[in-house]
Amino acid sequence: MSSDVAVQIDRVGKRYGRHWALRDCTLSLPAGRIIALVGANGAGKTTLLHLAIGLMPPTEGSVSLLGTPLKPGRPQTLSQVGFVAQDHPLYRGFTVAEMLRYCRKTNTRFDQAGAEGRLRDLGIPLNRRTGRLSGGQQAQVALTLALAKQPRLLVLDEPVASLDPLARREFMKTLIAAVAETDVTVLLSSHVVTELERICDHMVLLRGGRVRLAGDIDDLLAGHRVLTGPRVDDAALDGLVTATHGERNSHLLVRQPATAPTHPRWEAHPVNLEELVLAYLEGQD
Template sequence: MTDQNSPPVLHAEGLTKRYGRRVALSHCDLQIPSGRVIGLVGPNGAGKSTLLQLACGLIAPTAGTLRVLGARPAADAAHLARVGYVAQDTPVYAALTVGDHLRMGARLNPSWDAALAERRIAQVGLHPRQKAGRLSGGQRAQLALTVAAAKRPELLILDEPAAALDPLARDGFLHHLMEYVGELGASALLSSHLLGDVARVCDHLVVLAAGRVQLAGDVADLLAHHHRLVAPRGELDRLPAGLELVRREPAGAYERAIVRTAAGTPPPAWTVEPVGLEELVLAYLGRAAGDPTVPAPSPEAAR
């Protein structure tokens, strides 16, 4: 259960990161409450990895501010110990054994939980003497996740950890991720372009595109405030107050539109259908990409 007095897991104001002339993130405002499993989604080049690297303190922002667990990222050794990170492709040291990874983790992390690490390694069928370079992709991912979680962090940050795994290995990885979150009482920030994985394990969503936050919030709230309207052609041109057009879907004599309803605004009397998480994400990504059937984004969309 979330502690209402806990600082946000991540709080960004005007966060901007440039690499030369290229802008990876532009004036991002974002506040994520603690106790969530957060899905960070967006197309390639959206700025997802940049945001996660900023959150880990691996790079510094060009402008704006970012606080993670109430402090500047990687502010000191104590703060580093509160965050576990699994980078893209779940890197491990090929020449080291599984046991070497655990011993290294114990030396580097003062709150290392050796019992948890050994128990989890056994559960996923790894032997301490196995060389990491000879592990399968799924096994390497499980080893990297175990090393990150055995720090007993308050926040696990995972950058596309299961993207290259086959469906069975990905299923096992997500299963163990949720077990870790439950056992540690931690928050988790999971970057992924696999919307099925996000729908399965995440209860908070951040949609990032073109270097900006397009949508953010608890999944249940977002789904409750988005609907698909079906009406005769032309009737959706002027929506009632309190409705924001996200994406229009022309179809014959009728047209459909995904809309966002303001708090307390009931859907109009047209045919109303629920919107799934994948449809919702694609609608906002299409709008950010300049889909001609989609209106320009409003500032409220990212709140």
């Protein structure tokens, strides 16, 4: 199962007017994994997510979802995808129960009992209007609705960006518990790297509308290291990602396997995810 591809993105580009939000993007997102989509604001994360679920068509290239080419807006596709949009929009005048009913009426599959159970465990009353719930509770309701569709792909766009740290942790806890015993593929965008490290096992990094890094997090960490040594201002090494210079020392983040031989002037250290992400986010074009 894990060798299957959930979303295949082929040379995809998306243009808004004259501006390319996403360009020349080729990705295979493995099925059954929790995939982090990382990038600065405006890097094209939301665009990529919307393309991946067919909320809009790409300007060029093609997307296939769960093995079939994606045609935007097709109900068969939409009912296989759970989507929690940025700021988890809900109808503010609807009660929680009415939101459940909305989803039940518009989807072929809907796990009403499971959704009610989850909301009860979270202490969210069904008869409360969604506009009167806290931000964290709204996010939980949006997640519950997406999960109740029993999707094969669950996509979350900055699900915790607007939440306080406590609500953030609660949300992630619900998410992990919900997907643990299923083979659902989760694709979530975020810029809270520490959260991602705990739950994600695959990562895609965008900068300036292009994919700069993609792969299993373990492989990515094993494939990079930090070299420390006396200061050099014009280091030209194979696979150099970024160089930071102290007064006497230089720290180079390089794309090299741990086993690669190094010049004796450098001392090699393993890299952590946060260093790796920051290095690629800062990288030059």
